[in-house]
Structure formats: C-alpha cells, structure tokens
Amino acid sequence: MSVENKSSAALQALASILVSAMIGIAIYGAFIWAPNEKTMGFLQRIFYFHAASGQVMILAFSIVFIGNVCYLLRRKPEWDWLATSAVEVGLVFNTISLVTGPIWAKPAWGIWWDWDARLTSTFVLWILYIAYLLLRRLIENPERRAVVSSVFGVFAFLDVPLVYFSIWWWRTQHPPPLIFKPGGLSPEMLKVFMFTMASLSALMVIMIWQRYKLESLRHTVEELKIEAEYRNDGGAR
C-alpha cells in the first residue's frame, strides 16, 4: 500500500469512528433524551431517522445532479464516478424513508400507504434512480455510458423539487413540516432532529467516499484490461 493510500485509509478510519460516535449520540437522543410526544408517544421516535433520511436522500440526489451537470460540461470521468456513487447512497436513504414511513403510518394513520403526492413522488424517485443504475449496466462504452446516464440523471432530478414541495403544493396524507412551526417540535426534539440530520449527512459523505473509491478501482481495472489487450495484440503481430 502506498503512503497516499495509507493516509487515506487512516483518514477514512478516523472519519468512520467519528461518524459512528455521532450516530450513537443521535440514537441516545432519539430514544432517551428526547421527550415522549403527546399524541403518538413512543411511536414518534421513528420520526428522527425517517425524516432525516428523507432530507439526506435529497442531499445525495442533489450531488448526483451536480455530478451529472459537471460531467456534461467538462467530460471528466471523475464527475460521473461521483454521480454514480451518490445515486447508490441516495437510494439507500430513499429506501429507508420509503420503508420506515409505512411502519410509522400504519399505527398512526391506520393505513400502510396512500398514493398522495409526497409518497407517490418519493416512490417515483426511487424507480427513476433504480432505472439510472440499470441503464448504466446496459451500455459498455464508458464515455457513452456516462453521457447517457448524465442526461437521464438531469431529467430524473426534476422529481426532487416535486418530492420536497409536494406537501406545500398539494393536500397530502403526509403531514406538513412541523420542524420550525410554533407548537411543532419541542426544543429538545428539534435539537435531536438537527443532530440526527448532521450525523446521517456525515454518514452519507463517508458512504459516497467509499463508493467513489470503488468506481475509481473499476476504472483502473478497465485501463489495465485495455493495456493487457494492447500488449497481447502487439505480441501477436
């Protein structure tokens, strides 16, 4: 392992320890420090990680959008690697919000799911980014793959503002944001929520960083394969 790789691995290990500690504190806050909510009681404790996952998902897909636009403008593969990495990580948080939502909804609303604007647009977002990853598998040429998926990614991102603003634009089963509203969250609940969001955002950064490394290794493999093929051809001549 080179010195650069060693220092990068050490930095990653340190960051992982820090983020694990942050998440430990967030769990303590969500389960013990935050007071019980009056109407929903213990069930409301799902909110801290459910809502924070939704916000982190939007953050991750915004990184995808930046990566896609920058790739189309500059044609540097690193932007494509960043976008692909952020898609996978965004999908993890998208899945968390899609699954924990119904677990909360069933006892709170009496139904698992409702095809309202917020839930439907979040589900559509999940399908769009799954399609993004599937599309990449269909194209072998790396440059063509990057261009096609970047264009697709820019269009897929159009759903993100719909997800975010749906609770303001339409009447939905999903509750409107109570975070900064008077009578919404108590100061302790708000602190726990903000800290959970910071912890999950830090986790998202580490996950994208790791996934980016994978993409860079994949590129190295592709380059080595081309070199090996070139040498084989030279040997044959």
Place this chain on the structure above:
Amino acid sequence: MNHFGSVVAAYMFIWGILMVYQFSVSRRVSNLRQEVERLKETLERGKRN
C-alpha cells in the same frame, strides 16, 4: 399508544440496510483490488517474457 414493536422494526430495518450496503461495497472493493493485483501481475509477467 406504545407501538414499541413498530419502532424496533423501523430501526432494525435502518441498521440492516446500512450494514448490507456497507458489506456489499466492501466486498466489491476487495474483489476489484484482487483483480487489479492479478492484472498487474499478468502485465509484469508479459513484460519479463
């Protein structure tokens, strides 16, 4: 309302999916590292020959 089971199920799902994803990335990175090493060795052998 208590719904302890729902809260446990939600958090188990969160940690479950995060761990599965982490494991999947680590496995893919390790496979690619092995492939890089194998290709480098093949190229080195080619150079020597």
